[in-house]
Amino acid sequence: KNEVEQSPQNLTAQEGEFITINCSYSVGISALHWLQQHPGGGIVSLFMLSSGKKKHGRLIATINIQEKHSSLHITASHPRDSAVYICAVSIPGGGADGLTFGKGTHLIIQP
Amino acid sequence: DTGVSQDPRHKITKRGQNVTFRCDPISEHNRLYWYRQTLGQGPEFLTYFQNEAQLEKSRLLSDRFSAERPKGSFSTLEIQRTEQGDSAMYLCASRPGTSGGNLAKNIQYFGAGTRLSVL
Numbered sequence: 001k002n003e004v005e006q007s008p009q010n011l012t013a014q015e016g017e018f019i020t021i022n023c024s025y026s027v028g029i030s031a032l033h034w035l036q037q038h039p040g041g042g043i044v045s046l047f048m049l050s051s052g053k054k055k056h057g058r059l060i061a062t063i064n065i066q067e068k069h070s071s072l073h074i075t076a077s078h079p080r081d082s083a084v085y086i087c088a089v090s091i092p093g094g095g096a097d098g099l100t101f102g103k104g105t106h107l108i109i110q111p
Numbered sequence: 112d113t114g115v116s117q118d119p120r121h122k123i124t125k126r127g128q129n130v131t132f133r134c135d136p137i138s139e140h141n142r143l144y145w146y147r148q149t150l151g152q153g154p155e156f157l158t159y160f161q162n163e164a165q166l167e168k169s170r171l172l173s174d175r176f177s178a179e180r181p182k183g184s185f186s187t188l189e190i191q192r193t194e195q196g197d198s199a200m201y202l203c204a205s206r207p208g209t210s211g212g213n214l215a216k217n218i219q220y221f222g223a224g225t226r227l228s229v230l
Contacts (some may be wrong), residue, residue, distance in 0.1 A: 040223065041226060043154075045221075090217060097144075098159055099219065100147075
């Protein structure tokens with residue numbers, strides 16, 4: 001069974017701080033997704049990556065396939081970044097076509 | 112709005128009642144997924160469709176749950192004889208059917224979810 005572990009579970013920081021959220025998984029994957037979920041439930045896909053690094057605005061996602069680890073970074077954090085950030089993986093040829101999710105990291109950015 | 116839409120957004124029901132949720136995927140997305148998310152947890156896969164065919168069901172999907180996608184467009188998820196443990200957010204997502212090596216087509220687009228409360 002592929003476990004997706006995220007850390008920290010909860011993170012409170014001050015506006016402007018550099019944020020790092022970590023994700024580790026236990027088996028080979030075809031892709032890793034970072035998702036954002038705001039109160040109320042809606043989920044938005046931030047990144048999908050299978051190698052290297054991607055950047056979008058103040059968000060940066062990296063993945064190390066050998067170490068089975070990914071990080072999501074937020075630079076110059078802002079209160080509007082407050083949300084739950086979820087890591088999810090796609091498993092090639094796995095039993096379920098759907099994603100396997102971590103439990104999420106609840107981020108609060110205080111002004 | 113051409114995103115994934117779910118209806119209703121909230122449903123409150125009494126234990127033992129049947130409920131049905133609807134999901135309208137992004138048009139031309141062949142694959143449609145249902146997930147369940149309980150408080151403080153990440154979503155869990157329930158089932159998915161390729162067009163109208165239901166290709167996989169999680170062991171989480173007990174016989175009280177049934178999902179359909181009769182014309183390969185919208186989908187419904189029905190829960191019969193609801194139990195308090197069914198209280199959760201039910202999320203729907205869609206994506207194109209095959210990636211053809213284009214990883215961008217593996218991105219799933221999520222709806223806002225239906226929050227079910229069973230009293």
